[in-house]
Amino acid sequence: MEKEVRLREVGPRDGLQNEQAWINTEDKINLINALGETGLPYIEMTSFVHPKWIPALADASEVVKGIKRRPGVTYGALVPNEKGLERALEAGIDEVSVFISASETHNQKNINKTIDETFPVLKNVIDVAKKEGKTVRGYVSTVFGCPYEGEINQSLLVRTVEQLMEMGVDELSLGDTIGVATPNRVKDVLSLLDFVPIDQIALHFHDTKGMAVANVVAGLEKGVIAFDGSVGGLGGCPYAPGAAGNVATEDLLYLFQGLGLHTGVDMDALLDCAMFVQGKLHKTLPSHNLQAKMGAGGERL
Amino acid sequence: MEKEVRLREVGPRDGLQNEQAWINTEDKINLINALGETGLPYIEMTSFVHPKWIPALADASEVVKGIKRRPGVTYGALVPNEKGLERALEAGIDEVSVFISASETHNQKNINKTIDETFPVLKNVIDVAKKEGKTVRGYVSTVFGCPYEGEINQSLLVRTVEQLMEMGVDELSLGDTIGVATPNRVKDVLSLLDFVPIDQIALHFHDTKGMAVANVVAGLEKGVIAFDGSVGGLGGCPYAPGAAGNVATEDLLYLFQGLGLHTGVDMDALLDCAMFVQGKLHKTLPSHNLQAKMGAGGERL
Numbered sequence: 001m002e003k004e005v006r007l008r009e010v011g012p013r014d015g016l017q018n019e020q021a022w023i024n025t026e027d028k029i030n031l032i033n034a035l036g037e038t039g040l041p042y043i044e045m046t047s048f049v050h051p052k053w054i055p056a057l058a059d060a061s062e063v064v065k066g067i068k069r070r071p072g073v074t075y076g077a078l079v080p081n082e083k084g085l086e087r088a089l090e091a092g093i094d095e096v097s098v099f100i101s102a103s104e105t106h107n108q109k110n111i112n113k114t115i116d117e118t119f120p121v122l123k124n125v126i127d128v129a130k131k132e133g134k135t136v137r138g139y140v141s142t143v144f145g146c147p148y149e150g151e152i153n154q155s156l157l158v159r160t161v162e163q164l165m166e167m168g169v170d171e172l173s174l175g176d177t178i179g180v181a182t183p184n185r186v187k188d189v190l191s192l193l194d195f196v197p198i199d200q201i202a203l204h205f206h207d208t209k210g211m212a213v214a215n216v217v218a219g220l221e222k223g224v225i226a227f228d229g230s231v232g233g234l235g236g237c238p239y240a241p242g243a244a245g246n247v248a249t250e251d252l253l254y255l256f257q258g259l260g261l262h263t264g265v266d267m268d269a270l271l272d273c274a275m276f277v278q279g280k281l282h283k284t285l286p287s288h289n290l291q292a293k294m295g296a297g298g299e300r301l
Numbered sequence: 302m303e304k305e306v307r308l309r310e311v312g313p314r315d316g317l318q319n320e321q322a323w324i325n326t327e328d329k330i331n332l333i334n335a336l337g338e339t340g341l342p343y344i345e346m347t348s349f350v351h352p353k354w355i356p357a358l359a360d361a362s363e364v365v366k367g368i369k370r371r372p373g374v375t376y377g378a379l380v381p382n383e384k385g386l387e388r389a390l391e392a393g394i395d396e397v398s399v400f401i402s403a404s405e406t407h408n409q410k411n412i413n414k415t416i417d418e419t420f421p422v423l424k425n426v427i428d429v430a431k432k433e434g435k436t437v438r439g440y441v442s443t444v445f446g447c448p449y450e451g452e453i454n455q456s457l458l459v460r461t462v463e464q465l466m467e468m469g470v471d472e473l474s475l476g477d478t479i480g481v482a483t484p485n486r487v488k489d490v491l492s493l494l495d496f497v498p499i500d501q502i503a504l505h506f507h508d509t510k511g512m513a514v515a516n517v518v519a520g521l522e523k524g525v526i527a528f529d530g531s532v533g534g535l536g537g538c539p540y541a542p543g544a545a546g547n548v549a550t551e552d553l554l555y556l557f558q559g560l561g562l563h564t565g566v567d568m569d570a571l572l573d574c575a576m577f578v579q580g581k582l583h584k585t586l587p588s589h590n591l592q593a594k595m596g597a598g599g600e601r602l
Contacts, residue, residue: 179593182555182559182560183518183560184560185559207589208589208593209552209589209590210548210549210555210588210589211514211552211555211556211559213511213512213514214514214515214518214556216515217518244589244593247511248511251510251512254483254510254511254512255483255484255512255515258482258486259484287511288508288509288510288511288545289511292509292510292545
């Protein structure tokens with residue numbers, strides 16, 4: 001039997017929250033519905049962070065209420081606190097995503113709380129979510145480097161991950177928020193965090209320095225089976241220098257297909273989703289496989 | 302002591318030959334001079350293919366005669382036949398690059414000869430080059446897939462490489478011309494060609510599907526120490542869908558630095574070269590590290 005890997009589609013949340021253009025609620029719903037048809041097992045639909053902070057996702061409830069659920073797909077959303085969780089539960093979600101940063105400075109800038117002040121907030125959210133029968137995804141951002149601090153304090157990272165696991169996080173998503181990791185660092189961090197069952201770890205790479213696919217291979221070599229991607233490489237754009245999105249889900253799919261790994265995801269259907277959202281954004285998305293499909297390619301030596 | 306890897310800069314040739322815009326001879330010379338100052342050990346300056354086929358490099362002789370050579374740098378050029386070699390030798394080059402395809406159809410479309418008809422042409426070029434005291438680089442293109450045939454005939458690939466090695470090629474550059482390889486395929490091909498001394502192999506990846514950096518890591522794991530790159534990712538452009546250039550030299554450099562490998566190349570100086578040529582082309586180049594340097598980046602979850 002083919003080895004299986006799990007693609008986690010975070011484009012409608014992590015991608016769109018970083019796009020300047022407003023996408024109509026109906027288009028978001030159409031995108032999520034189409035993504036559901038590709039065979040993806042997980043789709044992060046939106047964020048219930050206060051619209052003041054992320055206006056692009058101000059229609060979170062309408063989106064969640066508007067989509068057509070495909071059986072077997074887990075539909076998640078990002079939730080910052082109990083207030084956000086209430087809205088998310090009212091709208092109807094399968095899985096709750098909480099987030100914290102491995103860097104004290106990044107956490108404070110992002111959430112306006114210290115890491116220690118963040119733990120009880122997450123614990124409350126997770127406790128309520130679990131009582132409501134929801135699974136929980138825990139994002140740790142800036143795991144491989146911080147835009148303010150540079151190097152990450154390894155013991156603080158370990159403590160943060162320990163706390164999340166103790167709170168009952170079902171899947172831990174380790175984020176290279178600023179896209180600085182290289183494969184050796186990925187392996188080092190996975191070794192450092194080897195107290196987490198490997199099938200509960202997901203890797204989440206932004207492609208700022210072009211290392212994301214190589215870092216995914218490093219994760220595979222360490223036994224990781226879940227990887228976050230963003231359809232079209234949403235959230236980054238070659239027209240907006242320096243704004244690097246998540247690695248494109250279809251680039252990950254190309255890798256996994258080449259490696260003979262089973263994902264259950266249909267490439268053509270996924271590329272259609274990427275093309276759809278690219279059309280709505282009126283810009284060229286960074287996905288290699290999307291651009292290869294759209295272009296002629298041409299002969300080269 | 303740090304392990305060393307060798308970066309082969311092919312942008313002024315493989316990159317510029319695929320760009321639509323005309324770059325002035327003086328700008329090409331300035332680019333090559335600046336590349337020489339970065340610490341790169343090899344720069345492929347241009348191509349002596351007939352200007353009818355590659356008008357962008359019609360000024361090959363002027364470029365080669367115009368540059369300022371930095372001691373320790375090998376300055377090469379692509380040469381298709383004895384006529385091209387005469388021009389190249391007259392202009393003054395250190396190393397001669399010859400080329401052939403692993404795919405019969407691609408070779409015929411590219412050179413208008415069968416693979417068997419190409420061997421004696423290359424042999425003549427190599428014999429003369431060697432008599433003139435030049436080293437020789439042998440490109441094999443479409444090693445990992447052909448735009449016309451798809452899969453590559455493995456025994457024909459072996460025979461082609463054997464012929465090149467018997468002719469006295471000093472470095473063999475295995476090209477993923479259409480950028481379709483995944484890391485497992487890279488390892489398979491290197492195993493297939495294990496009769497070639499590993500320190501005579503270079504890997505040459507185009508980034509069509511976004512796999513180039515991961516493929517380089519696969520090459521490193523098999524012991525390869527030489528890798529082709531193109532400053533800025535020249536030859537490809539996110540504005541020209543489907544036109545994927547070589548992997549950017551600075552993205553490879555970022556990888557090697559992260560892995561603790563020694564290259565002798567200065568990142569800032571290399572990024573300055575990429576910025577210079579991007580300015581001359583008036584378009585956004587695909588290099589991740591270039592775009593990350595030019596942009597603000599911004600905070601992300």
